[in-house]
Every structure is written in structure tokens, then in C-alpha cells.
Amino acid sequence: MSNTQKKPLLSFWQIWNISFGFLGVQIGYSLQNANTSRILSAIGADVHHLSYFWLAAPLAGLFVQPIVGLSSDKTWTRLGRRIPFILGGAIVSALAMFFMPNSEHFAQLFPAVFFGAMMLLFMDVSFNVTMQPFRALVSDMVDESQRNKGYSIQSFLINVGAVFGSLLPFLLTWWGIANEPEAGQKVAPTVIWSFYIGGAVLLASVLWTSFRTKEYPPEEYAKYNNLEEKENENPEKVSFFTLIKNVPNAMKQLAVTQFFSWFALFLMWVYTTQGIAQNIWGTTDATSNAFNEAGNWTGVIFAAYSVFAALFSLVITPLADKYGRRNVYVVSLILGGLGLLSMLFIKDKNLLFLPMIGVGIAWAAILALPYAILSSKLPAKQTGVYMGIFNATITIPQIAAGLLGGVLLSALGGTAINMVALAGVSMAVAGIAALLVIKE
Known part of the structure; x- marks a missing residue:
């Protein structure tokens, strides 16, 4: 060597x-x-x-x-x-x-x-x-x-x-x-x-x-x-099917929580503009000034959850050290779920900043804690390829949400804000799954 x-x-x-x-x-x-x-x-x-x-x-x-x-x-x-x-x-x-x-x-x-x-x-x-x-x-x-x-x-x-x-x-x-x-x-x-x-x-x-x-x-x-x-120059070739067969248990456990959390995020990104346009501005006309105001406001509240995520990321490490990564992950996801669910009842655009606190906390946890939990469980020589495989736990739930979105919207009366509420339920389920499935 x-x-x-x-x-x-x-x-x-x-x-x-x-x-x-x-x-x-x-x-x-x-x-x-x-x-x-x-x-x-x-x-x-x-x-x-x-x-x-x-x-x-x-x-x-x-x-x-x-x-x-x-x-x-x-x-x-x-x-x-x-x-x-x-x-x-x-x-x-x-x-x-x-x-x-x-x-x-x-x-x-x-x-x-x-x-x-x-x-x-x-x-x-x-x-x-x-x-x-x-x-x-x-x-x-x-x-x-x-x-x-x-x-x-x-x-x-x-x-x-x-x-x-x-x-x-x-x-x-x-x-x-x-x-x-x-x-x-x-x-x-x-x-x-x-x-x-x-x-x-x-x-x-x-x-x-x-x-x-x-x-x-x-x-x-x-x-x-x-x-x-x-x-x-010539890295050792390993069969992809062998890698899949030997996926660490930690990845399988995280996959359950990842599914429901990223399913929720996808619904939030797709339906928030239409949801708050209907629920707060009272319009479904995509060319109207009211709809465009709702679109701008979606950008504002999305910026807000990024700010809250940045702030929470500063304290994730000490919280996880004290209370455990899984426990912080569970609480963060449930707070995010409650935030999204609460948007169903909000009629004042300024009050939308409140649910973004929970969404920001959940977003910061989603970006950090699964990788912190997983990293110590991966074989050193195959960390990169397993991180690539782990990306499927992010993309597959979004694909599922994309395929089912229209069907779910019709089932919920065609009202987009109901899809945001459904995202909240899914995020909360992710938190419960983390409590029940993930082992540190």
C-alpha cells in the first residue's frame, strides 16, 4: 500500500x-x-x-x-x-x-x-x-x-x-x-x-x-x-445485485421513514401554491394577480423554512448527542407533520410562517440525521456506492407521490390544500415509523 x-x-x-x-x-x-x-x-x-x-x-x-x-x-x-x-x-x-x-x-x-x-x-x-x-x-x-x-x-x-x-x-x-x-x-x-x-x-x-x-x-x-x-486506475468491480443483497440493516430501517418523509415533501412542493391560492386568496385562476401573489408568497414561506432549517441545523449536533439521533429525528418529523397539517386551517397569509417553523425543523433533520445514523454502519470501501443506492429512498417515494398525486387530489375533493394536509399526515407517520423501526 x-x-x-x-x-x-x-x-x-x-x-x-x-x-x-x-x-x-x-x-x-x-x-x-x-x-x-x-x-x-x-x-x-x-x-x-x-x-x-x-x-x-x-x-x-x-x-x-x-x-x-x-x-x-x-x-x-x-x-x-x-x-x-x-x-x-x-x-x-x-x-x-x-x-x-x-x-x-x-x-x-x-x-x-x-x-x-x-x-x-x-x-x-x-x-x-x-x-x-x-x-x-x-x-x-x-x-x-x-x-x-x-x-x-x-x-x-x-x-x-x-x-x-x-x-x-x-x-x-x-x-x-x-x-x-x-x-x-x-x-x-x-x-x-x-x-x-x-x-x-x-x-x-x-x-x-x-x-x-x-x-x-x-x-x-x-x-x-x-x-x-x-x-x-482500475477499481474493483462488485456486482450491483451483490451490493443490494448485502444492504446494511440500518439502510432498510431508514427506508421506511424516508418513504413517508419524502412522500410528504413532494406533495408540499407540488401543491402549496395552488393550496394557499384557493384557501387564502380564494382563486384557482392561474393567470390572475391573486394567484401570482400566492405564488410569490409560496416563495417567501419556502424561504422561511430554509431559514428555520439553517438555524435548527446549528443545534442538531448537541441535541442528538444529548437525546440520541433517533429521538431528535422522531420529534423533528412530527413537528413538521403538525406544521403542514395546520395549514389546512390558516386563512391569514402571515400566519403561514408558524407552520414553516415545524417544516424547517423537519427539513434540517431530514438532510442531516439519516446520513449520520447510516454513515457509521456502512463498509468503508463501499460508502460511495451505498450512498448512491440510499438516494433511491429519496427518489422512489417522490415517484410514488407523483404517480398517485392526481388520484389522491380527486379523492380529496380536488382541493389542493387537502394535499398539503395529507403531506402533514405522511410526515407525522414518518416520525412514528422512525420511533418504531430505527435502531441506533
């Missing part, structure tokens, strides 16, 4: 530069989360069919992330091994963000809804191509003694991006950009300009990371990670 050496210790700004591009990616992703249903509704999508369009995101994650992870593991170029994927994905993402809010202008080529759905698919695929290597880049570049700092900086940038992306249409309205479609158009200028700005920031921030971060060449990477050169 080669002689293992510690990686060079990096300055704060070197670590910052490694993850800075994630700021822009998260801005784009948050704009998509808060505005996809709004855009598709404006260009003619039926609310009963919205969940089908949202299938693009989990399907992209299910297939793209493992493929990109495996490919970037084997890629060595002058730019590095992760940077080519990060940069390529960012370029496609920015282009898709330009075209999606302008889908109606391509109606002579394709129906507007079809073109919008295609741009959504391109965005989701390219976001996943860009996101996946960012996680690995921190692990590649940062020494073990700085790993917590590396991921905490990345988490901070993700949350800042989420807040900015979610608030952008609201801020543009405040700055005087029209929030109603202009004559002959269907999508509000606030949304269109938000996507332009988001795409530009995404590309600029990724370019910053790409040109300010120099990845280790193969020889150095092997030296820092205790790899034989031949092992680094």
Missing part, C-alpha cells in the same frame, strides 16, 4: 471556493421548487396532472446521480475529476432556466406545456449532474480534520441559496417588476426575470468554483487516500 499522507490544510476561503458554486445551483433549484407548478399552471397544465410533471426530479435523481458519481470517480482531466461534470451541468441548467419561463413562445414548435415539461426535465437532469460531484469534491479536497467545516460551509451556502431563490420573485415585485402577465403573455415578468437572474448567478458561481479550485491529480489523490495506483 502507498504511504498515506494528510491532505494539505486549506484556508477558510479555499474551502469556501470549493462549495461556492453550490450557492448558485441551490438558487436555481429553489426557484424551480417554488415556481414550477405556477409556470405549468399558467401555460395550461391541469392541477390534477401537476404531480406527473414533477416526476422529472426524482427520476433524474434516481438514474443520474449514481451514474455521475461512478463516472466522475473514473474521470481525470486537466480540469479535474469532478469539475467537468459540475461545469457542464451548470451550463445546461442555465440554458434550461432561460427557456422554461418562455415556454409559451415556442408554441409554434411544440405545445407550451410539453415544451415546459421538457425544460423541467433538462433542469432536473443538469441540476443532478452538477449537485452530485459537489458532495464528492469536499471529500476529495478537504482533510478529515476539516471535514466538518467543509460540509458546514457547504450547508450554509445551500441554505443561503435556498432563501435567495425562494424570495426572488417576491423581491422583484417589491422592486417594481410586474407580477401579472403582460398583454398576450401567460407567465408573470417577476417569474421570468427570476429565472434569468437565477441562471446567471448559477453559472457565475460555478465558474468561480471551477477556476478557483484545483483538484488533486491521480498520484496525489492516491497518496492522500491510501490507494495503490493500480487500484486507483
Whole structure:
């Protein structure tokens, strides 16, 4: 075996530069989360069919992330091994963000809804191509003694991006950009300009990371990670079915909770705009000013839960150390479920900040605690591939929610706010499942 050496210790700004591009990616992703249903509704999508369009995101994650992870593991170029994927994905993402809010202008080529759905698919695929290597880049570049700092900086940038992306249409309205479609158009200028700005920031921030971060060449990477050169060039092949057969019990236990929590999140992302538009603004007209106000407010409250998530993430570690990871996970999910369920009874838009406290707590726990519980149970040589397989526990419940969304909406009287309440029930079930199933 080669002689293992510690990686060079990096300055704060070197670590910052490694993850800075994630700021822009998260801005784009948050704009998509808060505005996809709004855009598709404006260009003619039926609310009963919205969940089908949202299938693009989990399907992209299910297939793209493992493929990109495996490919970037084997890629060595002058730019590095992760940077080519990060940069390529960012370029496609920015282009898709330009075209999606302008889908109606391509109606002579394709129906507007079809073109919008295609741009959504391109965005989701390219976001996943860009996101996946960012996680690995921190692990590649940062020494073990700085790993917590590396991921905490990345988490901070993700949350800042989420807040900015979610608030952008609201801020543009405040700055005087029209929030109603202009004559002959269907999508509000606030949304269109938000996507332009988001795409530009995404590309600029990724370019910053790409040109300010120099990845280790193969020889150095092997030296820092205790790899034989031949092992680094020709990694041992293991049957995928063997890996599935030997999935650690912790992953199976977490999968139950993951299903209900991500089922809930998907329903929340898809139906919140329509839900509060009906429940608070009293409209179902996707081209009305009231609906667009509801769309902006969805961005505001989504930004709020990102803020609450960022704050709660600061105390998760001491709470988990004192009370146990599982117990904190259980309480967090139940609080999130109660928050979503309470939206059914809220008629004042300002009171929607209250349920976002619970949603933010649940979101922070979902992003951190399953991985903390799982990481110590994985074989060291197969951590990466099992993390890729674990991503299926995120995507499969979203696919299920997408396929069942229209049916469930009809069963609940066609009222979108009932779907948000159903998301609350699912999140609470996730918390109960965590209590009953997960063993630490």
C-alpha cells in the first residue's frame, strides 16, 4: 500500500471556493421548487396532472446521480475529476432556466406545456449532474480534520441559496417588476426575470468554483487516500445485485421513514401554491394577480423554512448527542407533520410562517440525521456506492407521490390544500415509523 499522507490544510476561503458554486445551483433549484407548478399552471397544465410533471426530479435523481458519481470517480482531466461534470451541468441548467419561463413562445414548435415539461426535465437532469460531484469534491479536497467545516460551509451556502431563490420573485415585485402577465403573455415578468437572474448567478458561481479550485491529480489523490495506483486506475468491480443483497440493516430501517418523509415533501412542493391560492386568496385562476401573489408568497414561506432549517441545523449536533439521533429525528418529523397539517386551517397569509417553523425543523433533520445514523454502519470501501443506492429512498417515494398525486387530489375533493394536509399526515407517520423501526 502507498504511504498515506494528510491532505494539505486549506484556508477558510479555499474551502469556501470549493462549495461556492453550490450557492448558485441551490438558487436555481429553489426557484424551480417554488415556481414550477405556477409556470405549468399558467401555460395550461391541469392541477390534477401537476404531480406527473414533477416526476422529472426524482427520476433524474434516481438514474443520474449514481451514474455521475461512478463516472466522475473514473474521470481525470486537466480540469479535474469532478469539475467537468459540475461545469457542464451548470451550463445546461442555465440554458434550461432561460427557456422554461418562455415556454409559451415556442408554441409554434411544440405545445407550451410539453415544451415546459421538457425544460423541467433538462433542469432536473443538469441540476443532478452538477449537485452530485459537489458532495464528492469536499471529500476529495478537504482533510478529515476539516471535514466538518467543509460540509458546514457547504450547508450554509445551500441554505443561503435556498432563501435567495425562494424570495426572488417576491423581491422583484417589491422592486417594481410586474407580477401579472403582460398583454398576450401567460407567465408573470417577476417569474421570468427570476429565472434569468437565477441562471446567471448559477453559472457565475460555478465558474468561480471551477477556476478557483484545483483538484488533486491521480498520484496525489492516491497518496492522500491510501490507494495503490493500480487500484486507483482500475477499481474493483462488485456486482450491483451483490451490493443490494448485502444492504446494511440500518439502510432498510431508514427506508421506511424516508418513504413517508419524502412522500410528504413532494406533495408540499407540488401543491402549496395552488393550496394557499384557493384557501387564502380564494382563486384557482392561474393567470390572475391573486394567484401570482400566492405564488410569490409560496416563495417567501419556502424561504422561511430554509431559514428555520439553517438555524435548527446549528443545534442538531448537541441535541442528538444529548437525546440520541433517533429521538431528535422522531420529534423533528412530527413537528413538521403538525406544521403542514395546520395549514389546512390558516386563512391569514402571515400566519403561514408558524407552520414553516415545524417544516424547517423537519427539513434540517431530514438532510442531516439519516446520513449520520447510516454513515457509521456502512463498509468503508463501499460508502460511495451505498450512498448512491440510499438516494433511491429519496427518489422512489417522490415517484410514488407523483404517480398517485392526481388520484389522491380527486379523492380529496380536488382541493389542493387537502394535499398539503395529507403531506402533514405522511410526515407525522414518518416520525412514528422512525420511533418504531430505527435502531441506533
